[in-house]
Amino acid sequence: MLTMKDVVREGDPVLRKIAEEVQLPASDEDRQTLQAMLDFVINSQDPELAEKFELRPGVGIAAPQIGISKRMFAVHVTDEQDQLYSLGIFNPKIVSHSVEETHLEGGEGCLSVDRDIPGNVPRYSRITVKGTTLEGEEVTLRLRGLVSIVFQHELDHLNGIMFYDRIEAFKDKLKKELPQ
Numbered sequence: 001m002l003t004m005k006d007v008v009r010e011g012d013p014v015l016r017k018i019a020e021e022v023q024l025p026a027s028d029e030d031r032q033t034l035q036a037m038l039d040f041v042i043n044s045q046d047p048e049l050a051e052k053f054e055l056r057p058g059v060g061i062a063a064p065q066i067g068i069s070k071r072m073f074a075v076h077v078t079d080e081q082d083q084l085y086s087l088g089i090f091n092p093k094i095v096s097h098s099v100e101e102t103h104l105e106g107g108e109g110c111l112s113v114d115r116d117i118p119g120n121v122p123r124y125s126r127i128t129v130k131g132t133t134l135e136g137e138e139v140t141l142r143l144r145g146l147v148s149i150v151f152q153h154e155l156d157h158l159n160g161i162m163f164y165d166r167i168e169a170f171k172d173k174l175k176k177e178l179p180q
């Protein structure tokens, strides 16, 4: 079972690497790892288990966050329409996205970041993601709102990007748009 001891924190170079594609069909080892990541996220949202094992509640975790530089992540999150997205995904890819952007009110947090970093993190409002589930099924997911933001946060981890990188980018963009 994964605990916070397995979660690497900012400063670890693995969080800055471009993760490698997972060979499909996934090996037993990769599937077991992804299942353990999904279990971790589910457990972290259970108040009793979270307290017992000192888990920080999270809605997603990407393989680089446990020191494995492979393109896979797990999410367990309920959208605004009360639909639960609970899955592990291999080699996820954004195949299209809205022009419109959004952000999470109150900013984003990350299991690999032990400090509060305020600021809006710009994200696409809607994305279409292709990938292969833990069960080996090829899927195309059309996502919006919170779930779309969570997927983009986890996808960033596979490309060595931390959420706060985008806060800076946002500030720079605003600066450019303002009259000098």
Ligand SMILES: [Zn+2]
Binding pocket: 109, 110, 111, 112, 153, 157
């Ligand atoms: Zn994160």
